Amino acid sequence: MKKLIVVCLLLIAVMLSSACTLGIRVTDPKIKEVVIKDDNDIENTESEVENTEPEEEQITSVTARGEFAAHVIDIIPDYVLDGDTPRVLLVACYQAKPFLLEVSDSLLATIGKDKTYLFVIEEKALSGEALKLFKGNENFIDNLSLNEQLLLFDLSIASVEEIQEDGMDVSENRITFDR
Secondary structure, eight states: OHHHHHHHHHHHHHHHHHHHHHTOOEEETTTTEEEEOOHHHHHHHHHHHHHHSOOOOOOOOEEEEEEEEEEEEEEEEOTTTTSSSEEEEEEEOTTSOOEEEEOOHHHHTTOOTTOEEEEEEEEEEEOTHHHHHHTTOHHHHHTSOHHHHHHHTTOOEEEEEEESSOSTTTSOOEEEEEO
């Protein structure tokens, strides 16, 4: 008896699954609405939904700029190049995790260890892959940390100015993306 019930249930399951794959219409007699649709009906419905969505603003140009205050913890060599010449800064913004920061050699000459500086980021217009990455991900990118944004968009430091404070309330410590 149990075997007969199991076989009947399997047959019903096979019939329903084949009805779905063959595109057979099954309707609810009370509502007269199509419950299972074939592939063509699904594609037509998707195109109707796409047409009813509001068009998003097309981003054609984005400019990245900003500044941040950070304490230089150490100046360390870049072991990829020669291993002796100091080239990379270990910095930390106020109440944030330390991160590595690359600056040009001309700016590096003006920076000392255990001091706080205001770093101004060079203004850069995003293009190519960086612009494609930015489109549609604005909210996500705005929530990334400062060092992640610097690396992600290959932003560089334009100028450095020593400040006497601890870096609190000196700048916003963020990168802004002007659309």
